Amino acid sequence: MTFELQILGSGSATPMVGRHPTAQLLAVEEGRYLIDCGEGTQLRLLEHRRRLSSLRVVFISHLHGDHFFGLFGLLSTMHLQGRQEPLTVVGPPGLDLVLTTQAFHSRMQPGYNITFVPVDTEAHAVVYEDALVRVWSLPMHHRIACAGYLFEEQPRRDKLVKEKLPAGLTPTELAQLAQGQDLPADPATGRPALAHADVSVPAAPPRRYAFCSDTIYTPALAELVQGVDLLYHEATFLHDMRERAAQTYHSTARQAAELAHTADAHRLLIGHFSSRYKQLDAHLQEAREIFPWTELATEGLLVSV
Incomplete structure (x- = not known):
């Protein structure tokens, strides 16, 4: 039974060669769920031989460009490819206005139905559900409205x-x-x-994946993702820059590991690395000192749960 995550981008706001803006693809059986869509995400999908037509839902965490600037291009390409299947876009209020404005001024009229689901970024609530997954919003604390997402596999039959x-x-x-x-x-x-x-x-317990997007270190999140099989948490900075992290409402590698430890997560992925860090060994070492089951969420990484 497939439950697999692929990292398409691990970078933060400033572009860097070899490191792409945030985007991830979660595959649950035949379902394909895109999480954030930074600039160039459709190219990353093509590079990894992922069919754009297979996407079922796109989840956007917030309206900073490195998390959604690739979305309109992706929607346009799917239109050019003749997509007819409906697509759901889940994200913070205002995203629908951005997309409709872009579509209006570019005269792009998609040949498929797009349903926008607004997310209350201050609530922990179900925002999407189908036969394969149930998805909860996770309140992030960032400079603008921001939500993470908790993906829970639907219970399987014995x-x-x-x-x-x-x-x-x-x-x-x-x-x-x-x-x-x-x-x-x-x-x-x-x-x-x-x-x-x-x-x-008895069937195995439903698998769960938590995506914690840009946020200042928020220990209360641990309760919402308690016991999660796989946790992704941003780690923009190393801990010696924790004051800078707090000022910009980001987290450090150590703080991500502390949250994973408190939440009793099974595994941790850290990403959204600042471009000031050309090498990431220090991030991994810092996190593993607190939570040994940590990996770097670098481009192309494929993780099965």
């Missing part, structure tokens, strides 16, 4: 154990068991009642 199934079950009876139903006794065959629990094993 798995039938072939060796525990009696012979002679009909396709209908197997389907009922697969759906979690018990089977009554069958007088015609003499088969006793069959409980679903007796022929199945």
Whole structure:
């Protein structure tokens, strides 16, 4: 069962060769969910052989350019490619106005329906749900309205154990068991009642991924992402620049690790690195001193949960 994250960009606001603005692609089974869309994101998707037509939803954290300047270009390209499937865009209020203004002045009339879902960036609430995932907003504390997102896999059905199934079950009876139903006794065959629990094993707990976008260090976030399988947290600065981080409403690598530790996260990814850092070894070392299960969210990284 696929639950996989690919990093498309790990940089912050100032451009840098080899480091791209924030963008990530989450794949859950056949669902494809784009998280932030910095400049050039559609090129990153093409480089990694990801079909633009497969995107189901785009989540935007906030309206700083390095997190959404690539969105209109992506929408335009999907129009040129003849997309007809609807697309949902989830993001802070004002994003819809930006997109409609760009579309109006460029005379771009997409041939597919775009549904905009505004997010209350100060609330922790469900903002999107389909058959594969449920997505919650996470309040970030940044210079402008900003939300992170918690992706939770929909519960899976318990798995039938072939060796525990009696012979002679009909396709209908197997389907009922697969759906979690018990089977009554069958007088015609003499088969006793069959409980679903007796022929199945519990499904694995739903997997969860938390994307914490630009934010000043906010310990209260740990409660909202408690026990998450994979946590991404911005780490714009090293801890010796924590005052600068606070002034700009960003976090340090150490603070990201402290949040992961408090939240009992299973794994941590850190990203959104300032262009002042040409090498990132110090970020990784600083974070791992607090939370050993840390990785750098660098371009192209593929993480399976």
